[in-house]
Structures are given as C-alpha cells and as structure tokens.
Amino acid sequence: xxxxxxxELQSGSRPQHESTQSSRLGxxxxxxxxxxxxxxxxxxxxxxxxxxxxxxEDDKSLVLGWLGxxxxxxxxxxxxxxxxxxxxxxxxxxxxxxxxxxxxxxxYRSGQTSQAMGLSDSSLKAAGQSAYRWLVRGExxxxxxxxTDQHCFDKAVENDKDWLVPLEIAQVYLYLGxxxxxxxxxxxxxxxxxxxxxxxxxxxxxxxxLGLEVLxxxxxxxxxxxxxxxxxxEQSLRxxxxxxxxxxxxxxxxxxxx
Amino acid sequence: MAQCNSCQFHNMPGATHCGRCxxxxxxAQAVINVHPPRASxxxxxxxxxxxxxxxxxVKWNWSVLADRIHLEPHANLPGMDILFRLILPGWPQQVSxxxxxxxxLFGAYLACILLALLFIGTVYSSLLIAAALTLHASSVYDxxxxxxxxxxxxxxxxxxxxxxxxxxxxxxxxxxxxxxVSPFVIVRDRAPLQAGEVLVVNRQAYRSHVPQIGDxxxxxxxxxxxxxxxxxxxxxxxxxxxxxxxxxxRVVWSEGQLTVDxxxxxxxxxxxxxxxxxxxxxxxxxCYLIFPSTEGGMGPVRGQQIDIPWTQLCMVPRHEIxxxxxxxSWPWYRMGRVR
Numbered sequence: 001x002x003x004x005x006x007x008e009l010q011s012g013s014r015p016q017h018e019s020t021q022s023s024r025l026g027x028x029x030x031x032x033x034x035x036x037x038x039x040x041x042x043x044x045x046x047x048x049x050x051x052x053x054x055x056x057e058d059d060k061s062l063v064l065g066w067l068g069x070x071x072x073x074x075x076x077x078x079x080x081x082x083x084x085x086x087x088x089x090x091x092x093x094x095x096x097x098x099x100x101x102x103x104x105x106x107x108y109r110s111g112q113t114s115q116a117m118g119l120s121d122s123s124l125k126a127a128g129q130s131a132y133r134w135l136v137r138g139e140x141x142x143x144x145x146x147x148t149d150q151h152c153f154d155k156a157v158e159n160d161k162d163w164l165v166p167l168e169i170a171q172v173y174l175y176l177g178x179x180x181x182x183x184x185x186x187x188x189x190x191x192x193x194x195x196x197x198x199x200x201x202x203x204x205x206x207x208x209x210l211g212l213e214v215l216x217x218x219x220x221x222x223x224x225x226x227x228x229x230x231x232x233x234e235q236s237l238r239x240x241x242x243x244x245x246x247x248x249x250x251x252x253x254x255x256x257x258x
Numbered sequence: 259m260a261q262c263n264s265c266q267f268h269n270m271p272g273a274t275h276c277g278r279c280x281x282x283x284x285x286a287q288a289v290i291n292v293h294p295p296r297a298s299x300x301x302x303x304x305x306x307x308x309x310x311x312x313x314x315x316v317k318w319n320w321s322v323l324a325d326r327i328h329l330e331p332h333a334n335l336p337g338m339d340i341l342f343r344l345i346l347p348g349w350p351q352q353v354s355x356x357x358x359x360x361x362x363l364f365g366a367y368l369a370c371i372l373l374a375l376l377f378i379g380t381v382y383s384s385l386l387i388a389a390a391l392t393l394h395a396s397s398v399y400d401x402x403x404x405x406x407x408x409x410x411x412x413x414x415x416x417x418x419x420x421x422x423x424x425x426x427x428x429x430x431x432x433x434x435x436x437x438x439v440s441p442f443v444i445v446r447d448r449a450p451l452q453a454g455e456v457l458v459v460n461r462q463a464y465r466s467h468v469p470q471i472g473d474x475x476x477x478x479x480x481x482x483x484x485x486x487x488x489x490x491x492x493x494x495x496x497x498x499x500x501x502x503x504x505x506x507x508r509v510v511w512s513e514g515q516l517t518v519d520x521x522x523x524x525x526x527x528x529x530x531x532x533x534x535x536x537x538x539x540x541x542x543x544x545c546y547l548i549f550p551s552t553e554g555g556m557g558p559v560r561g562q563q564i565d566i567p568w569t570q571l572c573m574v575p576r577h578e579i580x581x582x583x584x585x586x587s588w589p590w591y592r593m594g595r596v597r
Contacts, residue, residue, distance in 0.1 A: 049294075056292035061263045061285040069294050077305060078297040085294040092290070093264040093281040111314040127265055127279070 032058065036068055041164055043198045045072050063093055070102035071132070075171070079109035097126030101136040108140055109175075116140055131160035139172045142181070153185070163192035167199050170206060179209035197226035201233050213240055340401060344419060345427055347397035354401070367393045379441020379456035380588045391428075395420055437461040440581065442476055442498060448552035450528055456588040457498070457596060461581035469546055469579050471518075472525045473501045474596055478578040479550055482570050493553065493571060498583060499528050503547035511537040511549075527551035537568055545573045 036051035049072040056065040066089040073082035083106030089099045100123035108116035120140055123133045138152030153169045167189035173182030186206050189199040204219035217240055223233045260269045260283045262276035269277050274284050282288065297305070304310050343349040348364030351357070367390050374386035395416075402415040437460075444455040459476050469475060476498050484491040502525055503509045503518045510516075514530050516523040527533060529551035541547045549572055586596050 053293050060288060060290055060292060061281075061283075063264050065292075073294060077302060081295045081297055092285060093279065095279050096264050096281070 033062065033064060033068070036065075040068070040072070041196065041198060043201065045075050048072050049076070060092075063089075063096060063098070066093070067096075067098050067102060067132075070099065070106065074102070074105050074109060077109075079106045082106035083110055083112070095126055097123045097128055098130050098132050100126060101130075101133040105136045105139065108143065113143075129159055131156040131162075131165045134159060135165070135168060135172065138169065139176070142173065142176050142178060149181075157188075163189045163196070163199065166192070167202055170202055174202075174206060174209065179206045182206050183210065195226065197223045197230060197233075200226065201230065204233065204236060208236065208240065216240060344398055344401065344423065347394040349397075350401050351397065354404070356400075359400075360397075363393055363397050375439070376587060376593070377590070378439055378458055378585075378587050379443060383587070394423070398423065437581075441587070442496075442583065448529070451498075451552060452589075454588065455586065455592075457583045458585035458587055459581040459583050463582035463584075464579055468576070469501050469504075469582075471501055471504060471523075472597075474498065474528075474583040475501055475548070476580045476583060477548055477574050478580060479553070480570060480574065480578070482567055484566065486565075493550070496580065497548075497550050497553060499548050499551055500525055501546050501548055501579075502527065503541050505541055505543045505545060507541050507547070509537075509539055509541060509547055534568065539569050539572070542573055545575050546579065547572050548574045 032051050032055035036048045039048040052065045052068040055062055070082050070086045083103055086099055086103035086106055093099055100119050104116045104119035117140055120137050134152050134156035138149045141152055142149035157165055166185040170182035170186035183206050186203045190203050193199055200219050200223035204216045207216035220233045220237045223230055260273055262281055264281040265279040267276055267278040275282055340350045340354055347367045348360040351360030370386045370390035374383045377383040398419045399416045402412050406412055440459045440461050442457045442459045444451045444453055447453045476496055479493050479497045482493040507518050509518055527549040532551045533549050583596050586592055
C-alpha cells in the first residue's frame with residue numbers, strides 16, 4: 001500500500017477506509033501533513049518536523065504525524081531524541097509496526113545496536129506492510145555488512161513505488177559510508193522525478209563522495225537550475241570548483257571506493 | 259463505528275481503545291504534548307565529533323562480537339542476588355540450591371588463603387594462592403554453566419566474570435595488600451639468619467609513625483665505596499638489622515655492650531660479633547643508628563684488614579628505612595612473630 005496515497009484528496013478509486021479516514025480527519029490536519037511531506041521531498045527537514053507537529057496539534061491520533069516526527073528527528077541527526085519520541089508514540093499506539101521501525105532506527109543511530117535488531121524483527125512481524133519497515137531493516141543489515149540489505153531495500157521499493165523511497169535508501173547508504181551502493185538508488189530516484197531538485201542534489205553528493213567530480217558538478221548544476229536558491233548545492237559546487245584536497249578522499253582512493 | 263487510526267480496525271461505538279492493537283481512540287481530545295524534544299547545539303556538535311562516532315562504532319562492534327560469541331548480555335543472566343555473591347567462592351552456590359558444594363568451595367578457598375598468608379613469600383604460598391584462585395574460578399564457572407545452554411555463551415560469561423573479578427577484586431587487593439605483606443628472602447647465610455629464610459616486612463609501617471628503638475627494620479644501606487690496594491668494596495642495597503639509637507643520641511659500643519646517652523641499652527644488633535669491639539659516635543639529626551652486622555665482607559680480605567667506615571655505614575637517614583619486619587614465615591618450625 002503506497003504510504004502517501006491516502007494523503008492526497010482523490011475521488012472514486014481509493015479504498016473505502018481511506019476516504020473515511022480523510023473525511024473524518026477533516027481538511028486541515030491533512031493539509032498540514034501534506035505540506036510536511038512536501039517539505040520532506042524538498043529536503044527541508046526542519047520545516048517538515050514543524051509541520052508534522054502542527055498537524056498533530058489539530059489531531060493527535062494521526063499516526064503518520066508521530067511517525068513523521070520520528071523520521072525527521074533521525075535525519076536531523078537527533079537519534080537519541082528520535083528514540084525517546086518513538087517510545088512515547090508507541091505508548092499511544094502500541095505495536096504499530098512503523099513506529100517500532102522508527103524506534104529501531106533511532107536506537108541503531110544512537111549506538112544501542114543490540115536492541116535495534118530485535119525491534120526491527122518486531123516491526124516486520126506487526127500487522128501491515130510499509131516501505132519504511134524494510135528500509136530500516138535494510139539499514140541495519142547494511143550496517144552489519146550483511147548482503148541481505150539489497151533484498152530489504154528491494155522490498156521497500158516494492159511496497160512503495162514513490163521516488164522518495166530510493167532516495168531515502170541512498171541517504172541511508174551515504175550515512176553508512178557506502179556511497180557506491182547508494183548511487184544506483186539515487187539514480188533511480190532521479191529517473192522517477194527528473195523535475196525535482198532534491199534527488200539531483202543527493203545524486204551530486206553521492207557522486208562527490210565517490211570522487212566522480214565531473215558528474216557531481218553536473219548533478220549539482222541541474223539542482224541549481226531547478227532551484228536557484230539551493231544554498232547547500234551552491235556550497236558543494238564552490239568546494240568542487242576550488243579543487244581542495246581531502247585526506248579522507250585520498251585514503252578512499254588508495255583503498256578503493258566502497 | 260470508531261475506526262482506529264493505527265490499524266484501521268473498526269471498533270464498536272463508545273470503545274475507548276482499539277480492540278486489535280490497543281491504541282487509544284480518544285487521542286484526538288487528549289491533552290498531550292506533541293512537540294518532540296530537541297538536541298541542544300552542543301549535543302549535536304558533540305555527536306558529530308570523531309570521539310562520539312568512534313564510541314558509537316565501539317558499541318556497535320561490541321554488540322556484534324557479543325552476538326558472535328553468544329554472550330547474550332541480557333538473556334538468562336542470573337539475578338543480582340547471585341551475581342554480587344560471585345565475589346566469594348561458594349556463596350552463590352549456597353543460595354542457588356547447592357549449599358553443600360558451596361560450603362566445600364568456600365572452606366577450601368579459606369584454607370588455601372590462610373595457609374598462603376602463613377607461608378607468604380615461599381613457593382608454597384604461590385601454589386596455595388593459585389589453588390585459591392582456581393577454586394574461585396570453579397565457583398564462577400559453575401554459575402556460568404547453569405545460566406545458559408550454549409557452550410560458547412558459558413565460556414564467554416565465565417571469562418568475562420573472571421576478568422571483572424580480577425580487575426575489580428584481586429588487582430586492588432594485591433596492589434593494596436602487597437606493601438603490608440612484603441616477603442624478604444635471605445639469599446645467603448648471614449648469622450643469625452640462614453639462607454632460605456623468609457621474613458615478612460610491612461613497608462607501610464613508617465608512613466605515619468617513626469621507627470622505634472629496637473625495631474627490626476629493612477633499610478637502604480648508605481652507599482659507600484672502600485678502595486684499598488687490591489681491594490674494592492661497594493656497600494649498596496637493602497639490608498636488615500635493628501634500630502639501636504635515634505637522632506642526636508650519643509652511642510658507645512664497647513665489648514658487646516651498647517650505651518646510649520650514658521644509659522645501658524637492652525638492644526643488640528643481629529650479629530654483634532661482626533662489629534668492632536669499640537665504637538663511639540653521635541647520631542646526626544634525622545638519622546638512626548643501625549649496625550650492618552649481617553653484612554658480609556667486614557672481616558679481613560686477602561689477609562688485609564679493611565678499614566670499614568662504620569660511622570658512614572651506620573647512620574641511616576629516616577627516609578631510607580623501608581619497613582618493619584614482623585613475621586617469619588619460613589622455615590615452618592621457626593614460624594612466628596619476629597621482635
């Protein structure tokens with residue numbers, strides 16, 4: 001089931017419970033949620049976090065809001081807080097698979113790795129399916145340098161065909177220091193959404209990590225064409241142009257790209 | 259019908275919690291803080307540092323290793339009431355259903371430790387301490403064996419517990435106790451001491467007390483060279499003898515009788531026959547008079563009578579007195595207090 005479909009106001013073909021849900025919630029919380037997702041797709045995670053909180057102020061029963069907050073805290077490198085918040089959300093929604101996955105991700109990123117795997121198992125056993133649970137599983141597998149990470153990420157993409165899923169997979173690989181594995185994923189995201197600037201930016205970062213400076217420059221320039229005020233892309237392009245050397249890059253070149 | 263937002267289950271009207279997942283159905287009206295906690299600026303900076311990332315990496319690698327060696331830190335661990343009793347062998351067995359075995363272990367351990375202290379400084383003491391440590395390890399292994407079925411897990415828990423006991427119990431005990439129970443082995447016959455005798459020295463005795471007249475002490479002899487044609491003597495290292503006089507006291511040694519400040523003294527050096535028949539000196543301030551009577555090489559060398567600088571050798575500064583001898587642990591038939 002595509003995770004963002006129920007947020008769009010569509011007519012006719014949606015399943016009954018989704019239309020019931022959206023009409024029960026009313027327009028406002030969904031619009032806040034919709035805006036939060038849009039900010040997330042543009043890489044504005046702080047804004048997305050605020051908008052998720054705003055949506056929850058109106059309707060505290062929105063699981064997606066709680067989940068979105070946990071996910072934003074994780075990508076903003078506040079893993080301890082994400083784990084704490086996911087624990088609170090789980091008190092309200094016990095056994096929710098996505099929240100269990102969020103807690104597992106927060107635990108892993110804050111160093112509590114022994115329990116993260118158990119929580120990920122619980123999230124996969126919980127009712128329902130979602131791309132996020134498989135994404136977190138894949139992250140834990142990739143961190144443990146096990147080959148099943150590919151399978152987990154493929155399952156995530158299978159569950160949700162949206163371009164944000166391969167993009168977030170690429171971001172996970174970047175976090176783990178495995179840019180070579182993430183390149184294929186981010187290219188897929190760019191293929192699915194060539195008119196969005198954020199996938200181009202992430203592609204540029206991935207290519208830069210791999211030392212593919214020419215390709216990185218092209219990706220970042222495309223990002224700036226789509227969004228001329230993208231400060232991070234400008235900064236990255238400037239750094240590429242000045243041609244500074246980096247010890248870590250030399251080290252990776254000597255040992256071989258990951 | 260109230261539909262659950264978490265699992266989309268349709269609940270009966272009026273239900274407050276979802277019948278399938280237990281989520282609250284009245285959350286929309288509840289007063290809950292929906293703003294998550296945020297990390298402070300310095301916390302975010304710290305987490306990005308090399309040290310914080312390395313610490314996370316160490317924690318991750320430890321969890322992977324613990325999984326590989328079946329350490330299972332949180333699974334099937336004995337309770338705290340058993341774990342803290344591991345400090346004494348036999349004690350956890352007494353409360354976990356095997357009291358007889360526990361008493362035997364504890365009794366054997368106590369016997370080994372007491373005998374080891376009695377014979378401290380000898381080979382037998384080392385063997386008895388090894389036996390005591392083995393008994394302790396057996397007690398720990400017994401608990402580790404019962405706590406899990408996995409062989410690797412048993413070994414991992416055993417070595418981990420043993421390592422912790424070694425670092426937290428035995429190492430501080432030995433480090434603290436060694437200065438109080440320091441063996442002094444007599445390597446050569448030096449009348450009245452025989453080769454192989456082991457005396458126990460308290461090297462902390464004079465940390466806060468001054469040496470008393472009559473104490474049998476271990477001290478660092480003042481380094482002295484005696485150079486004569488064909489003969490070179492060097493006096494250096496630790497010696498053992500009795501304190502005979504203190505600072506600023508006038509000492510007269512004549513025909514085996516010691517007089518201190520005009521008063522006859524009841525104390526003698528250990529081997530008075532090795533000292534010249536007549537000596538007179540004043541002990542300088544901050545020093546003690548200790549005759550190195552058990553020192554070899556005081557007699558004629560190659561037919562030559564050597565002029566020993568007794569005044570220099572006997573005046574021992576306070577800080578060079580290393581400890582007090584209080585026990586003879588070997589030979590066993592002469593074991594006892596030394597005075």
